[in-house]
Amino acid sequence: MRKRLRKILSEFLSPAELDYVYSSYEIVGDIAIIKLTDKSQKHGKAIADAIMKAHRNVKTVLAQASAVRGDLRLRELKHITGEDKAVTIHRESKCLFLVDIKKCYFSPRLLYERMRIAEQVKSGEVVVNMFAGVGCFSIIIAKHADVEKIHSIDVNPSAVAFMKENVRLNRLYGKVIPILGEAKETIEQKLCHVADRVLMPLPEKALEYLPSALLALKKTGGWIHYYDFEHATKDEDPIEKAKPKITEKLANLNVAFNIAYGRVVRTTGPNWYQIALDIKIDPIRSL
DSSP, X not given: OHHHHHHHHTTTSOHHHHTTBOOOOEEETTEXXXXXXXXXXXXXXXXXXXXXXXXXXXXXXXXXXXXXXXXXXXXXXXEEEESOOOEXXXXXXXXXXXXXXXXXXOOGGGHHHHHHHHTTOOTTOEEEESSOTTTHHHHHHHHHSOOSEEEEEESOHHHHHHHHHHHHHTTOTTTEEEEESOHHHHHHHHOTTOBSEXXXXXXXXXXXXXXXXXXXXXXXXXXXXXXXXXXXXXXXXXXXXXXXXXXXXXXXXXXXXXEEEEEEEEXXXXXXXXXXXXXXXXXXXXO
């Protein structure tokens, strides 16, 4: 699709102008989200029209006007062409997700990662999702694994409202439990030692919230799926570079563990990577 977009754009942009056009973009439901550089701003409408030509299902094109920021992980989006809207239904892994992309964090780029985790969940497990958003990880797990229950926490009232609607859309009543609240407080008050598996899909706070993830695990131990951002040069392995700080944190918490698997989820900027670590926690002695 990137090649197709550049081919369409080459009909009216010079090679020099094409160099300033981001070839990557996101599609959430029937909404496309593009990034424009200072030099490609003037071609925003043409780029948006090219995307709609390449993707007949796209009804709206928005431009990202700020980085993802704040505790709610939101970004400013500017309407470029098509219907002026931010609410859509996204289809992924046989699940439906209603989302307002201006009010809720949502990334279609985690499609593979969500199914990778779902395939690891064993029958009868209890899962705690500490940063659930509109429920993507939780709902895909509940749809594809014989899970007992998934406690899905998020601090964003809009995200939790959409999560509740997504539970209804996917007929997962009683399986996915939406909870409005701050993850650390919610675990301390309601979810101590209940989980076989804890998800931490918020890289900005993963290391800080690791003790809370441990507190949510059953005393018999279990799995933590940990996500982080890591800087690494071309000669460095971002997975290996991330391990020492995780090791130090868990060692200070008197926890026996094994980092069983790690992978780079995606690049997020020059020499910056989002990584995933699957951490097996042995029976917990004390916290």
